[in-house]
Amino acid sequence: MADQTNGLPERVPYHLAVIMDGNGRWAKARNLPRLAGHRAGVENLRRILRACSEFGIKILTIYAFSTENWGRPEAEVRGLMNILETVIDRELNQLHANGVQLRHIGELEGLSPVVQRKVKKAIELTRNNDQLILNVAFNYGARQELVRAIRRIISDGIPADQVDETLISYYLYTSGQPDPDLIVRTAGEMRLSNFLLWQASYSEYYSTPVYWPDFDREELLKALLDYGSRERRFGLVPESS
DSSP, X not given: OBOTTTSOBSOOOSEEEEEOOOHHHHHHHTTOOHHHHHHHHHHHHHHHHHHHHHHTOOEEEEEEEEGGGGGSOHHHHHHHXXXXXXXXXXXXXXXXXXXXXXXEESOOBTBOHHHHHHHHHHHHHTTTOOSEEEEEEEEEOHHHHHHHHHHHHXXXXXXXXXXXXXXXXXXXXTTTSOOOSEEEEOTTOOOOTTSSXXXXXXXXXXXXXXXXXXXXXXXXXXXXXXXXXXXXXXXXXXXXX
């Protein structure tokens, strides 16, 4: 059921995750270089952040660069690193003013020392903000995340009989955060792509053919309305869920 005052469903996701796909195809359709699509995707993120705040979403996790993306052409990878650095320089103060808390999930290793310092600065500057948490999955892979968690558990000397789901969740990048309620993938793809495999066990999925640079407020609202119409059962039957 929708809220008649603003068209929102009565139930919106607390934690929204997005696989931002289709930047390259968006650019190709316009006879532009792929990096132009990635820049357009960054511009769209600003709009989606505003919409998330408007709709009452408290955590947004975006899949910006996977551990597999290092295999892309060198010029594209270099361009993506430059975009990351530029975004931090250009957007950090405004994000901070808007109460956005920035978090990085993934490995900083592989990024230049300059970018690593800027990421750490952004995290520290915004650490007390509470309007919206923005998790940026950059150099992230879910399998790598699980391997890292297991290695840390072993390194900390935790006995095998004390290892349970709660402990593993504690050692993940998203420690202390609820799992995503809804995962949106743009550009019509139907793959998980090594994204939040542990955390997404009972997430709702929504796929749209719209490329990420065109996934605007109204497209997000469609996803939220679809989510609001679903019955989440978490493996139970309706009577017990």
